Amino acid sequence: MSTTILLVDDHAVVRSGLKMLLNEVDGVEVVGEASEGDEAIKKVEELQPHLVLMDLSMPHGRDGLSATIEIKKRWPGTQILILTMHDDEEYLFRVIQAGASGCILKSALHHELVQAIKIVAEGSAYLYPTATKRLMEDYLDRIKNGADRDTYSLLTEREKEVLTLIAKGFSNKEIAEKLVLSVKTIENHKSHIMEKLKLKTRPELVEYALKKGLLGYGV
Structure with missing residues (x-):
């Protein structure tokens, strides 16, 4: 059974390139496209895809973060992989809080994107390598600070x-x-x-x- 994907990006050229790439991958099928968040929500309701490949920054219409929150609230079983150009800690934590299953940079190689899609489609989480490092550093900092609070108490x-x-x-x-x-x-x-x-x-x-x-x- 194929993993059905909805592509969400405000650039038609980007969607076209992703569609060509992903339709060549065994077990993956692009079933729809959307150019902004509100359209994405409607398409999820209509097509019920397994996975949404969601652009984070879409200046015209609802942004990817807001759309992710709404989709996860209404269809919690739908996996969402965020596609972003922002290698930024602030965006990373906001994506996780929104309920996305993963995050990958637009600068990633094709095989990395395919790997991320497969991992997220299986119900696991995917983060690009530098993001994983940042999360680990933050986690260790929290442990350290938590230990300080405990000893102070x-x-x-x-x-x-x-x-x-x-x-x-x-x-x-x-x-x-x-x-x-x-x-x-x-x-x-x-x-x-x-x-x-x-x-x-x-x-x-x-x-x-x-x-x-x-x-x-x-x-």
């Missing part, structure tokens, strides 16, 4: 207060006077803070506080 309110004052450059004695506590108590708080945050030196505490925005500005 381990601190008591008093320990958070002491941490901020340490980062602002106050000595243990000055902090003790400000908080009306003994120097020994401040030293104990500092020791507990460093243990919970897994830090070893005062400069590391200052750097941590800066990154957390505890001083009103970050790095």
Whole structure:
């Protein structure tokens, strides 16, 4: 059984070239075309294609992102592969949030496009290589930031207060006077803070506080 495809692009020449290319691929059949998002929605309703190859930027009419959201809402089983010239992180995350199953650059080689179509048609996700790298980097950053938030939540309110004052450059004695506590108590708080945050030196505490925005500005 062939994978039926709807081509959506505002340039007729691009659609024509894609149609010629894809109709030469075994197991793939282009069943319709649309030049903008509203037309694409109507064509999906009429033709019920397995997959929509959707241009992201279409200045005349509904754009590809908006059309993707609407199509996935009305026909969640329809797979959508976004075709874009934008190698940009902002577009990448918006595409994923819209519900598309994949994203490929217009500069991709023909065999890469065919591979992407086959992967998405099978129900899997496809991202071009640099996009995958960016997602991994973002995921790792989120884990790191999440870990920071988790360790910070381990601190008591008093320990958070002491941490901020340490980062602002106050000595243990000055902090003790400000908080009306003994120097020994401040030293104990500092020791507990460093243990919970897994830090070893005062400069590391200052750097941590800066990154957390505890001083009103970050790095």
